[in-house]
Amino acid sequence: MKTRPGEVLIDCLDSIEDTKGNNGDRGRLLVTNLRIIWHSLALPRVNLSVGYNSIINITTRTANSKLRGQTEALYILTKSNNTRFEFIFTNVVPGSPRLFTSVIAVHRAYETSKMYRDLKLRGALIQNKQLRLLPREEVYDKINGVWNLSSDQGNLGTFFITNVRIVWHANMNESFNVSIPYLQIRSIRIRDSKFGLALVIESSQQTGGYVLGFKIDPMDKLQDAVKEINSLHKVYSANPIFGVDYEMEEKPQPLEELTVDQPPDDVEIEPDEQTDAFTVSVLSQTVNSLWESDLTKRIILISIKDVITASEDFSPLHLYFQSNILLMTITDYTSRICSK
Numbered sequence: 001m002k003t004r005p006g007e008v009l010i011d012c013l014d015s016i017e018d019t020k021g022n023n024g025d026r027g028r029l030l031v032t033n034l035r036i037i038w039h040s041l042a043l044p045r046v047n048l049s050v051g052y053n054s055i056i057n058i059t060t061r062t063a064n065s066k067l068r069g070q071t072e073a074l075y076i077l078t079k080s081n082n083t084r085f086e087f088i089f090t091n092v093v094p095g096s097p098r099l100f101t102s103v104i105a106v107h108r109a110y111e112t113s114k115m116y117r118d119l120k121l122r123g124a125l126i127q128n129k130q131l132r133l134l135p136r137e138e139v140y141d142k143i144n145g146v147w148n149l150s151s152d153q154g155n156l157g158t159f160f161i162t163n164v165r166i167v168w169h170a171n172m173n174e175s176f177n178v179s180i181p182y183l184q185i186r187s188i189r190i191r192d193s194k195f196g197l198a199l200v201i202e203s204s205q206q207t208g209g210y211v212l213g214f215k216i217d218p219m220d221k222l223q224d225a226v227k228e229i230n231s232l233h234k235v236y237s238a239n240p241i242f243g244v245d246y247e248m249e250e251k252p253q254p255l256e257e258l259t260v261d262q263p264p265d266d267v268e269i270e271p272d273e274q275t276d277a278f279t280v281s282v283l284s285q286t287v288n289s290l291w292e293s294d295l296t297k298r299i300i301l302i303s304i305k306d307v308i309t310a311s312e313d314f315s316p317l318h319l320y321f322q323s324n325i326l327l328m329t330i331t332d333y334t335s336r337i338c339s340k
Helices: 098-111 219-238 277-289 295-313 316-339
Strands: 009-018 026-032 035-040 047-051 055-065 069-080 083-091 139-148 155-162 165-170 177-181 185-193 196-203 211-215
Touching: 009 035, 009 098, 026 098, 055 083, 055 098, 069 098, 083 098, 139 165, 139 219, 155 219, 185 211, 185 219, 196 219
Parallel strands: none
Antiparallel strands: 009 026, 009 083, 026 035, 035 047, 055 069, 069 083, 139 155, 139 211, 155 165, 165 177, 185 196, 196 211
């Protein structure tokens, strides 16, 4: 799978069925920090990609699968271009909850990290006149005396330039602020305004296409700020930080890593020329006591006696087990003869 810059593969689940679109077709589900991807194992060009940003709701319900029958499945409701789509995924392997835990947990991590990706107005960004940093966020520059030109008279405030976003807040009212992630910046340039030359940041159409103007004096300071923001924006575009950090507690290992070569057992059997005389004596006495029986029984006992005579070639451990088997056979045969 070819991922975009900043996209990370979190989990890979085999034996997943697209129950609604490709019922009966076994496939693979890939979970990344931005989307989930399903493709057929038999025909990889049969695939689909669902971005977390388009997901409205995720639930678990019972579905009818051709591979599993009535089973619990993952229902994903999405919306794109005012059209709703529903996807149903079923785990063909019974008793595995990873399909539900992985997708739901990563989607929750995506929903709780929108500050990395969405333009935010009047948020809880400032605490004690300092920027509340996000995980993995670093402040590269802080510029005082920056005017926000959103109103007729302007508002004096402070500019924070980080590796993830640009933040401005008013000095008189910290709740009057704006957070602009590099992900949503369309252009950064210097333009003329009624207040003179100003830094103009245009956001993407996805966030509403805002045009934000900031006045920085003197001119050299303005040019340095624009140069720094453009440089950080370029670095961010090459390797974005989306803020979706999730690690599997137990990553499944491939079968090749789980297979261990079994070493041969280092066992040596030492021969023992001595015979268990006591065991042979017990068997001989038992056979002799049963010698006065009918002809059929005598033939059986002769065979057993021959085995005992030949048992001198066996080790004591082997002879012990053989002796117990012979004793059980003789006792059982005797009880059946006597019952007649």
